[in-house]
Amino acid sequence: MTTLEGKRRDPRVALAGTLLLAVALALAPFAVGAGAGIAWVRVIDFALLYIMLALGLNIVVGFAGLLDLGYIAFYAVGAYLYALLSSPHLAGAFPSLAPGLHWPIWAILPLGALVAGAFGVILGAPTLRLRGDYLAIVTLGFGEIIRIFMNNLNRPVNLTNGPQGITQIDPIGIGGVSFGRTLDVFGIGLPSVYLYYYLFLGATLLVVFVSIRLEDSRIGRAWVAIREDEIAAKACGINTRNIKLLAFAMGASFGGVAGGLFAGFQQFVSPESFTLMESVMVLCMVVLGGMGHIPGVIFGGILLTLLPEALRYGAGPVQTALFGKVLVPPESLRMLLFGLALILVMLYRPAGLWPSAIRRREFAGAGNSPENGAGSERE
Amino acid sequence: MAREASVSEVLLDARGIAKSFGGVQALRDVSLTIGRGEIYGLIGPNGAGKTTFFNVLTGLYSADSGEVQFDGARLDIGLPHLVxxxxxxxxxxxxxxxANMSALENVMVGRHLRSHASVIGAVLRNRATRREEADIVDRAHRLLRYVGVDARANDLARHLSYGDQRRLEIARALATEPKLLALDEPAAGMNATETASLRQLVESIRADGVTVLLIEHDVKLVMGLCDRVAVLDYGEKIAEDVPDRVQRDPKVVEAYLGGALA
Structure with a gap:
């Protein structure tokens, strides 16, 4: 894609821009914390987790064109893996493990990526021949199955503690520094949410980097080729089975990492966090931001995390100011306005808010549907 | 049938290929051999089974029976990427x-199976990967020049003219470094000028050492271009010879113009 979008820029300007962005990202929690309160830093932490999820799903949906409605299952796998390996919970079922497992983060996250990736293959393998609506239905079922397992695996052996979820999960710690409490650096107190911000930012940057590198490689091109025309991709010598499974595995591994971070951050996981609504939300981030376009997907992730929160906090005071009282409870108004925003975006910016240059042209192009290449399956 | 046209070295040897869809016997015991360096034409009336044969040969369909020897090895019928x-x-x-990739990227995809970068290689972009990528881009540009669409390298494939799209598809196929290039009605929908330049392209591809198998409706093009021609009718091969003789074969004439009423 670089061949199309890579405009030559002055390297000094690029360096200055990068430095500026780095400073802005480094100071963001302080600015937000001072300006809007520490609760908003927590929201930003979640935005970073959602960016990782959206980028993972983007590989499956945006690049390879495989509609996945159960993506949150991989987030759940990562989260529960962290919960089991870093809490006293397992000691309950297996007394020999007392006082539970307390693995370090650097061991759990790669394992989480690996296990989630394996689950990606488990989902991908039986669905290789499916596309579009049919794939969506199967993946939706898969997402629900994982959630229902989490809900019921408290019998006969109490693995997941069922609907109550797993509590007392260790906060993430690196080299003796726990992220769970305020850290004192040269007299400046860094609250826990600030510490997590930097950790999540690092992880997000890594995920962005991997995404960009993969997109601009023979593997990324093969994914897009499958999205565009699977039969032609086969005829070009692409082993579509393996390349699709790789897309599922890569996407899922991002979800697994995000899930592990989530579990350490919350110190609590329960099946409630992994409902279909969450899958839909992540898919919205991908579609709304600009499918297949990494900056667009990041933007979508930030927007769709912040917008509902802003509506939640803003809807009450605005109504009081306008009508003197709260007419509609903010909680219901939030989803209403959110739905309206989605409809408007899809009507007026069908390629997403920030599509790639290619997709912009594609939608501007002569009346052809965006699925032009992928639509016809058979000769 | 006369065998003067027989070839020095066999590249592809299909034996007894049969394929049916439900009750329709699309191919019935079709055997043919293509020699290295030939331009081999496959013609026949509509529904004669040309494209079915093509799809069997290139792995999209698996054959009910028969086998294909290709370049001294058995062909993995039914597995397109291995074919x-x-x-x-x-x-x-x-x-x-x-459609939504640039012309250049289309050809770059064709290099997929001749390149090796793994996920780790792609993420780390080590020296081997960088060299491989540079080689892919370089070859893709050369192939675009070869077929004459290099001026539109960065345009989306869907925005190319019909003739350019045909040529781009040939460039993408050539990117896989084939020994046999199989063209399914490349001149369909082309005007006389485009057909003439296509003919030149096919001849230069052969001159560069690639054997060509051509399905075509344009009889004039086939007769002028091909070294040998096979004719399919109702899923059976009814003739295989040099163009001159095929044209005069009574069975071929009957297949195309209809036989005497029984």
Whole structure:
């Protein structure tokens, strides 16, 4: 894609821009914390987790064109893996493990990526021949199955503690520094949410980097080729089975990492966090931001995390100011306005808010549907 | 049938290929041999089984019976990507480009199976990967020049003219370094000028050492271009010879113009 979008820029300007962005990202929690309160830093932490999820799903949906409605299952796998390996919970079922497992983060996250990736293959393998609506239905079922397992695996052996979820999960710690409490650096107190911000930012940057590198490689091109025309991709010598499974595995591994971070951050996981609504939300981030376009997907992730929160906090005071009282409870108004925003975006910016240059042209192009290449399956 | 036209070295040897869809016998015991360096034409009336044969040969369909020897090895019928790896590349009757990728990227995809970068290689972009990528881009540009669409390298494939799309598809097929290039009605929908330049392209591809299998409706093009021609009718091969003799074969004339009423 670089061949199309890579405009030559002055390297000094690029360096200055990068430095500026780095400073802005480094100071963001302080600015937000001072300006809007520490609760908003927590929201930003979640935005970073959602960016990782959206980028993972983007590989499956945006690049390879495989509609996945159960993506949150991989987030759940990562989260529960962290919960089991870093809490006293397992000691309950297996007394020999007392006082539970307390693995370090650097061991759990790669394992989480690996296990989630394996689950990606488990989902991908039986669905290789499916596309579009049919794939969506199967993946939706898969997402629900994982959630229902989490809900019921408290019998006969109490693995997941069922609907109550797993509590007392260790906060993430690196080299003796726990992220769970305020850290004192040269007299400046860094609250826990600030510490997590930097950790999540690092992880997000890594995920962005991997995404960009993969997109601009023979593997990324093969994914897009499958999205565009699977039969032609086969005829070009692409082993579509393996390349699709790789897309599922890569996407899922991002979800697994995000899930592990989530579990350490919350110190609590329960099946409630992994409902279909969450899958839909992540898919919205991908579609709304600009499918297949990494900056667009990041933007979508930030927007769709912040917008509902802003509506939640803003809807009450605005109504009081306008009508003197709260007419509609903010909680219901939030989803209403959110739905309206989605409809408007899809009507007026069908390629997403920030599509790639290619997709912009594609939608501007002569009346052809965006699925032009992928639509016809058979000769 | 006379065998003067027999070839020095056999590249592809199909034996007894049969394929049916439900009750329809699309191919019935079709055997043919293509020699290295030939331009081999496959013609026949509509529904004669040309494209079916093509799809069997390139792995999209598996055959009910029969086997294909290709370049001294048995061809993995039914596995398109392995067939391509063994050295048969194809184009499609109804063009199948990656519509929303640039012309250059389309050809770059064709290099997929001749390159090796893994996920780790792609993420780390080590020296081997960088060299491989540079080689892919370089070859893709050369192939675009070869077929004459290099001026539109960065345009989306869907925005190319019909003739350019046909040529781009050939470039993408050539990117897989085939020994046999199989073209499914490449001249369909082309005007006389485009057909003439296509003919030149096919001849230069052969001159560069690639054997060509051509399905075509344009009889004039086939007769002028091909070294040997096979004729399919109702899923059976009814003739295989040099163009001159095929044209005069009574069975061929009957197949095309209809036989005497029984």
């Amino acid at each position: 391509t790896r063994q050295g048969i590349a194809r184009t499609f009757q109804n063009i199948r480009l990656f």
